[in-house]
Each structure stands twice: as C-alpha cells, then as structure tokens.
Amino acid sequence: MKLSFPLSVFSLLPLNLARQPTSKTDYTQASTEVLSKLMEYYHASPNVTAGLFDQSISPWWESGSIFETYMDYAKYAASNQFAVQVGEALVINSYDQAHDFFGTNHSYVSLVVGRWNDDVEWYAQAVAAGGELYGPESFMPGLSRRGNGTWISLVQRTIEEVYSYHTSDCGGGIYWSTDPSQYPTYKSGITQLGFISLASRAYLMTRNETLLAITEELFNWVVSSGMVNLTSGWVGDGVDTTGCAVHTDQWSYSYGQLLGGLSFLYRATGNTSYLEYTKPILATAISTFAPDGIATELCEADGSCNQDQQGFKAIFLRQLAYLYRTTEDTAVKDSIAAVVTQSATAALATCDGYWNCTGGWTAKTVDYPAFRSTHLVAAALVAAEGISR
Ligand SMILES: *[C@@H]1O[C@H](CO)[C@@H](O)[C@H](O)[C@H]1NC(C)=O
Ligand SMILES: *[C@@H]1O[C@H](CO)[C@@H](O)[C@H](O)[C@H]1NC(C)=O
Ligand SMILES: *[C@@H]1O[C@H](CO)[C@@H](O)[C@H](O)[C@H]1NC(C)=O
Ligand SMILES: *[C@@H]1O[C@H](CO)[C@@H](O)[C@H](O)[C@H]1NC(C)=O
Numbered sequence: 378m379k380l381s382f383p384l385s386v387f388s389l390l391p392l393n394l395a396r397q398p399t400s401k402t403d404y405t406q407a408s409t410e411v412l413s414k415l416m417e418y419y420h421a422s423p424n425v426t427a428g429l430f431d432q433s434i435s436p437w438w439e440s441g442s443i444f445e446t447y448m449d450y451a452k453y454a455a456s457n458q459f460a461v462q463v464g465e466a467l468v469i470n471s472y473d474q475a476h477d478f479f480g481t482n483h484s485y486v487s488l489v490v491g492r493w494n495d496d497v498e499w500y501a502q503a504v505a506a507g508g509e510l511y512g513p514e515s516f517m518p519g520l521s522r523r524g525n526g527t528w529i530s531l532v533q534r535t536i537e538e539v540y541s542y543h544t545s546d547c548g549g550g551i552y553w554s555t556d557p558s559q560y561p562t563y564k565s566g567i568t569q570l571g572f573i574s575l576a577s578r579a580y581l582m583t584r585n586e587t588l589l590a591i592t593e594e595l596f597n598w599v600v601s602s603g604m605v606n607l608t609s610g611w612v613g614d615g616v617d618t619t620g621c622a623v624h625t626d627q628w629s630y631s632y633g634q635l636l637g638g639l640s641f642l643y644r645a646t647g648n649t650s651y652l653e654y655t656k657p658i659l660a661t662a663i664s665t666f667a668p669d670g671i672a673t674e675l676c677e678a679d680g681s682c683n684q685d686q687q688g689f690k691a692i693f694l695r696q697l698a699y700l701y702r703t704t705e706d707t708a709v710k711d712s713i714a715a716v717v718t719q720s721a722t723a724a725l726a727t728c729d730g731y732w733n734c735t736g737g738w739t740a741k742t743v744d745y746p747a748f749r750s751t752h753l754v755a756a757a758l759v760a761a762e763g764i765s766r
C-alpha cells in the first residue's frame with residue numbers, strides 16, 4: 378500500500394503492516410527514523426568508547442559495518458544527515474592522526490584490542506564508500522577530531538596491511554588473524570571476500586592495476602581452494618592451512634560479501650563472467666538463508682547465534698542491494714527484490730512506535746536487544762531503499 382503521509386506523522390503510533398513502505402521515498406523516510414534511533418546507541422566524542430556503538434552488545438567490527446550502512450543511506454538518499462558523526466567515527470577508529478586502523482602499534486591493537494584482518498576490512502569498506510561519495514582524494518573530515526589523510530589513502534593502507542598476511546600456503550589466501558596466538562593457521566573466507574570487494578572498489582578509484590591483479594588472483598584461489606563452488610553456488614567458511622581443509626559452516630554474510638564483491642569486480646573489469654557466477658551463488662544463498670522469503674541466519678532456528686552471527690544478515694541484505702544495482706538481469710533483480718522487500722517488511726513490523734525493535738523477523742527467531750534489532754532493521758530498510766525507485 379502506498380503511504381499517503383510521511384511516516385513521522387505516525388511516529389508515536391504502533392506500527393502495523395498497513396503502513397509498510399513501498400516506494401523509495403517511503404523507505405528513505407523509514408530509514409531516516411531507524412538510523413536516527415540507532416544513533417542513540419552511538420558514543421560520540423569525547424567518551425572512552427567514542428566512535429563506537431554500544432560495546433556491551435556490538436563487537437568492534439560490527440560498528441564498521443554499521444558505518445557502511447550509513448554510507449549506503451547517504452548515497453541512496455543523497456543525504457548528509459549523518460555525515461559528521463560517521464566521518465568522525467572513522468577518523469577515531471583509525472586513531473586520528475595515525476590514519477591507520479591498526480594504530481601506531483600494530484601488535485598492541487591486534488593482541489590487546491583484538492582487531493583482525495576481516496575486522497579492519499569492514500571499516501575500510503565504509504571508508505571506500507566515503508571515497509566514492511565525497512571523492513577519493515578529499516581529506517577525511519577534520520571535525521572535533523582531526524584526520525590525517527584522504528579517504529583513499531586509508532583504504533590503500535588497510536589493503537596493504539591486510540595483504541601482508543597473504544601467503545602461498547595452500548596455494549594462496551590471506552590469514553585471518555594478525556595475532557600469532559589466535560587461529561594462526563586459518564584463512565577465513567570472509568577475509569578473502571572482504572578483500573575482493575575492498576580492492577575492487579579501490580581499483581575503481583585509483584586504476585592501480587596491481588590491485589586488480591591481486592584481487593583476481595585471490596578470487597581464483599577462493600575457487601581453486603574449494604571454499605567457493607561456482608557450479609553449486611556453495612560458499613564455505615574458510616581454509617585451514619593444516620591440511621588445506623575447507624571448513625563448511627554456512628553464513629549469510631559470506632554469500633552476501635561474495636555477491637557484492639563480484640559486483641564490484643565486474644564493475645572493475647567489465648568481465649561478465651563475474652556476473653554469471655553470481656547466479657548460482659544467489660540461488661544457493663536464497664534457498665539457504667531465505668527459503669520462506671525472509672533473511673534468517675541458520676543459527677536463529679535454535680537461538681544459538683552469538684553476537685557476531687546475529688549481525689550477519691544485515692550485511693547479507695545490504696550486499697544483495699549492491700548486486701541489484703549492478704546487474705541488468707531481471708531474474709536476478711526479481712529474486713533480490715523479493716528477499717529484500719519481504720525482509721524489510723518483516724523487520725519493520727518488529728518495531729514499536731518509538732522505533733525500538735525486537736528483531737524476531739520470523740516465527741522461528743528469538744528477540745534480540747533493541748540495539749541489535751535496530752541495526753538489523755536499519756540495514757534491511759537501507760537495502761530496500763537501494764533497490765527501490
Ligand atoms: C558519554 O558517556 C556518558 C555516560 O555513559 C553519557 O551520559 C554521555 O551522554 C556520553 N557522551 C557522549 C557525547 O556520548
Ligand atoms: C600524519 O601523516 C603524515 C604523513 O603520512 C605523517 O608523517 C605524520 O607522522 C602523521 N601525523 C601523526 C601525528 O601521526
Ligand atoms: C606494542 O604493544 C605490545 C603489546 O601490548 C607491547 O608489548 C609493545 O611493547 C608495544 N610497543 C611499543 C613500541 O609501544
Ligand atoms: C598499488 O597497489 C599496490 C598493492 O597494494 C601497492 O603496493 C602500490 O603501492 C600501489 N601503487 C600506488 C601508486 O599507490
């Protein structure tokens with residue numbers, strides 16, 4: 378049903394399905410409300426946990442992905458509403474003047490603070506989005522906190538730091554942890570898939586051919602290692618270099634990040650093979666994570682998702698929107714639109730009139746804390762905004 382009033386008119390009324398958004402304008406209005414609500418959980422400068430969302434509920438990496446949600450919104454809505462807070466957050470998390478997500482003491486940050494290669498890639502993807510929005514060579518904001526470089530220089534620095542953990546063990550791939558005491562033999566899938574997306578986006582801004590070469594080589598490795606099967610569209614969790622065995626856990630964000638990465642790799646190369654590969658992967662992703670049309674992490678069925686896993690489907694949905702905006706294939710677009718729209722509808726229905734949400738999108742799922750649910754709803758609405766007209 379088309380809305381006939383701005384959502385804000387109803388913002389003190391309980392939500393119901395009769396006022397679900399349908400147009401891009403509706404989704405923008407709903408996204409604005411939910412993203413504003415989400416900001417209530419953000420710690421601004423000068424608090425000790427400044428630059429982050431509620432750390433009692435949200436792991437560090439997730440804040441990086443949330444900042445990219447705000448970047449998506451800024452693009453889709455052509456809005457500067459959250460630009461100051463998000464720019465400041467990315468400067469704070471890259472240690473202000475150090476302009477580096479690992480700070481000036483890498484071993485302190487990886488060992489003590491616990492930042493891993495995939496973690497910094499979430500932040501760097503938000504920074505890449507900032508480069509796309511504001512110009513790669515423009516300076517990161519010097520707000521109440523001072524940055525020390527451009528958007529693209531922070532992306533490039535992160536790429537080089539992460540790629541320094543690339544080895545030929547088991548034929549290629551980047552190690553997950555930078556801390557030798559934590560999972561030293563694991564090349565997690567998400568680290569590779571995040572890199573493919575990040576480096577493809579950096580290439581599109583710099584035309585640095587080395588970035589494209591290492592990205593295509595890495596993509597070939599995720600296939601040759603058995604972590605991604607392009608025939609069945611199956612995506613595993615990663616490769617343990619002890620025996621080169623593939624770990625088979627299934628996560629929606631792996632599928633999402635690969636679909637988004639292939640979209641950017643196609644944009645970077647013009648090679649339509651990369652878009653062809655998305656078809657079986659998308660089909661498997663939907664039959665696995667949205668068999669009834671609404672995105673659901675497998676671990677939701679028995680309530681076993683940990684804090685990390687609770688946030689995965691937010692990434693899944695946003696990355697589906699990236700593929701939607703890249704492909705011309707109407708069957709692919711239709712399947713994405715069905716999942717994103719149904720998920721956004723189910724997500725929004727869990728919110729009350731104050732935009733406090735519970736996250737139980739399906740009969741199976743358990744309720745989450747309000748912060749977590751608000752993030753998930755925001756991502757679903759922003760993804761829906763990205764695919765709407
Ligand atoms: C800093 O933290 C205190 C206590 O948690 C809170 O009341 C205050 O609003 C925070 N300030 C900012 C700027 O986030
Ligand atoms: C700012 O960046 C410049 C150039 O990379 C560097 O020389 C300088 O040390 C940085 N400032 C701080 C305080 O880290
Ligand atoms: C960097 O951090 C590590 C781990 O806490 C510490 O052992 C080391 O002394 C630090 N190095 C410097 C130069 O501060
Ligand atoms: C191009 O990317 C490669 C790989 O990250 C890097 O080593 C090189 O310095 C980059 N070149 C420029 C001009 O930034």
Ligand SMILES: *[C@@H]1O[C@H](CO)[C@@H](O)[C@H](O)[C@H]1NC(C)=O
Binds near residue numbers: 603606607608609
């Ligand atoms: C990939 O999937 C196809 C189709 O399900 C299967 O026949 C093949 O064995 C799989 N390849 C690998 C390396 O697992």
Ligand SMILES: *[C@@H]1O[C@H](CO)[C@@H](O)[C@H](O)[C@H]1NC(C)=O
Binds near residue numbers: 648649650651
């Ligand atoms: C496109 O990518 C595919 C798969 O990686 C590769 O086999 C093919 O040679 C590429 N085509 C061109 C024109 O580069």
Ligand SMILES: *[C@@H]1O[C@H](CO)[C@@H](O)[C@H](O)[C@H]1NC(C)=O
Binds near residue numbers: 732733
């Ligand atoms: C719901 O939102 C209101 C207004 O922002 C807030 O005061 C309240 O604490 C929230 N309730 C829950 C359960 O989060």
